[in-house]
Amino acid sequence: MKISGHLFLTFLGNFRLAFAECSRDTLSDGVDAYLYAQSEGEIEELPVIANLNYTENRVRTNLDNSIVTNDLTLDWNNTLYDIATCTTWTELVSSDPKKPYVLGMRLQFDEDGATITKMDSMVTTTGDWLFNATATLQYFKRESWGIIPENKRDSRATLKAAADAYADMFSNVSSIPPFGTPCCRTEGGGSTCASANSTNLNTCVLGIPDASKNPVYLVNREYVIDQAYGTVQVLMDFGRMADSHQFMLREGKIRYVHTMSACAKGKNCTTSTVRRMPVDGMARRSVDLRSV
DSSP, X not given: OOOOHHHXXXXXXXXXXXXXXXXXXXXXXXXXXXXXXXXXXXXGGSOEEEEEEEEETTEEOOGGGSGGGSOOOOSEEEEEEETTTTEEEEEEEEOOTTSOEEEEEEEEEOTTSSSEEEEEEEEXXXXXXXXXXXXXXXXXHHOOOOOOOGGGOOOHHHHHHHHHHHHHTTTOTTOOXXXXXXXXXXXXXXXXXXXXXXXXXXXXTTTOOOTTTSOOOEEEEEEEEEGGGTEEEEEEEETTEEEEEEEEEETTEEEEEEEEEEOOTTOOOSSSSOEEOSSTTOEEOOSOTTTO
């Protein structure tokens, strides 16, 4: 059977992408370009393909109308590098009271790691779930996400399985995430480790709703996995909210969780929808997350 030249080239291109592996240094150049563009509000600085596929809070959006066109003061940022898929995830905090944001940007690069082929952002600001950029900045600065010696790194499968177990527990009471001790979750502007006496405990279990009474399905998951730092980030739909969960693991156990959840358009899910927990000021998800 003969294969046309066009089909062969298409197959070859897909084969190269399937087995792509980029260097951290090359991906870092692209991330630096994004950080500069975000700080200046200049999308022209981005090394992107023509007709770029860009989504913002899970909705296809024109890059010309995106968060990237806002010049933001970047008080803090951290990037995960998934060299196996040529993908990065950058988490940023801008605590400027005039333009406060906690956001994440997923960059998909070509097989050479030089050109951005897809961008997906998670953008939270005033009115989103528990939003408080100043508090988030404070909690993030406390944490240490150092590089792990190569012989002690968890496998990609282990990191992904931990993230999936966490996401599945919102709809399946049998799903038990591998929480370590200590474990802290920063959710919006709240932290399960806000008080000094909680920083050595596993507080990631606090504030999790009962899946048997109000199951919520976390679906359409997309992963960025960085074995060198023991991290995995998942962009997904949390009920009807756009959502990001980021995990840091050590020896198979979850130690830190960062979450961002954006309310559906026209909704405000931070007022009159939560009741307080008596521990560390975290809020229970008493709102029906299938409807926000």
